[in-house]
Amino acid sequence: MVHNILATALALPLLVASLPSIVSRSSLPPCSNVDRPCSCPAGATFRNITTYATIGATANDIGDLTNNFFETTWFNLTLLSTTGIYNEYGATRTFSIGDSATLTEELIESETYHDGSFIQRYRQNPDPPEVEKPGGGGTFDGYWETFSVQQTSVSDESTVIYAAYRCDIGDPFDTAGFHQGVINDAISVLTSEGLLTGTNVAPYSTNS
Ligand SMILES: *[C@@H]1O[C@H](CO)[C@@H](O)[C@H](O)[C@H]1NC(C)=O
Numbered sequence: 001m002v003h004n005i006l007a008t009a010l011a012l013p014l015l016v017a018s019l020p021s022i023v024s025r026s027s028l029p030p031c032s033n034v035d036r037p038c039s040c041p042a043g044a045t046f047r048n049i050t051t052y053a054t055i056g057a058t059a060n061d062i063g064d065l066t067n068n069f070f071e072t073t074w075f076n077l078t079l080l081s082t083t084g085i086y087n088e089y090g091a092t093r094t095f096s097i098g099d100s101a102t103l104t105e106e107l108i109e110s111e112t113y114h115d116g117s118f119i120q121r122y123r124q125n126p127d128p129p130e131v132e133k134p135g136g137g138g139t140f141d142g143y144w145e146t147f148s149v150q151q152t153s154v155s156d157e158s159t160v161i162y163a164a165y166r167c168d169i170g171d172p173f174d175t176a177g178f179h180q181g182v183i184n185d186a187i188s189v190l191t192s193e194g195l196l197t198g199t200n201v202a203p204y205s206t207n208s
């Protein structure tokens, strides 16, 4: 991964330099989880949706609820099948998004640290990338998400970043509203388990 990013970063200026007449959006690298300008498939529009929150609980307790790639009930989706090994690179999960439509996501990074902080990165499985959301909202033409929980220096407070890059045709889904909703649902579960003893900062999103 690091090697590929480096290779892309090194190769791009050469490509641009050797082809000055076709410097355009199509010369950008394809979209991925990496934070840089990128190129969506023809006809799709890039979107960048990032949700931030602070949860008044330890990263360990938040992780017990959310840091399992094969456990989708905390974000209300019905898991249909998995492949690979739990929380290991290349694992996939497939869930229903209504009618007979399904989405598959592939884990491309999973790290858990000694203090309970963790990060998961995954992408819409690219085979095939186009999935139409039932209800006519639009088509997912690739998306890349990062879910990260960082323990702060306050023992019972952790910051949450839930970030999505998407290539959409139309507007398939209100990801910002959904991510805010499932963070609030997680806060409710932690509260009911007596694990919410710190202060929350309610989730908010940037959407561009
Ligand atoms: C996406 O939005 C976040 C938050 O505003 C920003 O930090 C990041 O640079 C943006 N990424 C891209 C590729 O636009």
Ligand SMILES: *[C@@H]1O[C@H](CO)[C@@H](O)[C@H](O)[C@H]1NC(C)=O
Pocket: 075, 076, 178, 180, 181, 182, 185
């Ligand atoms: C998840 O499901 C629960 C139980 O049906 C519901 O109360 C909650 O609003 C749902 N959350 C989201 C974000 O859809």
